[in-house]
Amino acid sequence: MLSAIFKPLAPKSSGDLARVGVVVALFALIVFGALRYDNFLSPFNILTFLRYNSMFALIALGMAFVIMTGGIDLSVGAVAALASVVSALLSPYHWIAGLGGGIVAGLAVGLLNGLVITKMRIQPFIATLAAMLAAYGTALLLADNQSVSVSYDTGFTMIGQDDFLGFPIPAWIAVAAYVVGWVFLERRAFGRHVLAIGDGEVTAALMGLKVERTLLAVYGGSGLLAGLAGVILAAQFGAGQPTEGVGWELFAIASVVVGGTLLTGGSGSVGATLAGALLLGMVFNVLNFENGLGWISLSAYWQSVIRGLFLLVVVVLQARLTGRGEKAPARG
Structure with missing residues (x-):
């Protein structure tokens, strides 16, 4: 099934070329890290990388479908923070309560975004920006402006910290989500409808x-996946964190764009989005190893700078690739 997810990456156009490029870049970076650092391919580093980056892979998947429709969702980071607080508050009752509460919180915000966009005809940028502010405010109110400890007695932390068959549970969740996403995009009419809306909502x-x-x-799914990422965040770090998630929407957008999906909508790939999320995560993993060698010394704040520059470069390259075959209109 995973090989099928990446099957649409064969280059047929400039967008497909970008999707192949992100896979090649990811492979090259893995080879570079394996040759340069002693423990880069150690089980500890691989499992830690997959466990942590599963959260970003989930929000990137939701963002991919949103961008394919020509929209944007700026609320995913705030929704993850809100969901982490809700799941932490509910975790003492049962691990299912914590999991379900976080997912429902994310789904509720996502559906609210969708209703505001479709019924009130508000632009996605404005609607999701308002939702972002509201979600952060709600998270801070529920948490009383502090981290909320989860219960360690109900098994809730296993969602973020345990392994299954030697593989982190968060990574299993992300893989399952991407398989479902691929099925909906490539094997169901829903995927064709998403791309048609991205090509032109009126025409669709x-x-x-x-x-x-x-x-x-689409917006409900984006909220649901962000909520699931928030559940993993709380379970993995042992606390709901109302101030977490800042910049996560940028990471998600960058992952989608790096994977060759056009910001204008109408095209996209689930497999390339996953590769984009892994590539961005791998970049920071390599930088951490470089910090360890002492050749460079970059604080965590530099990650936001690097994300922004990376996204800018990719968008510029994407614009060049997609515009390469276009001709300027003739002038009379």
């Missing part, structure tokens, strides 16, 4: 597609 409506229902599902 004239074709008889249920645009509002599809957009509601």
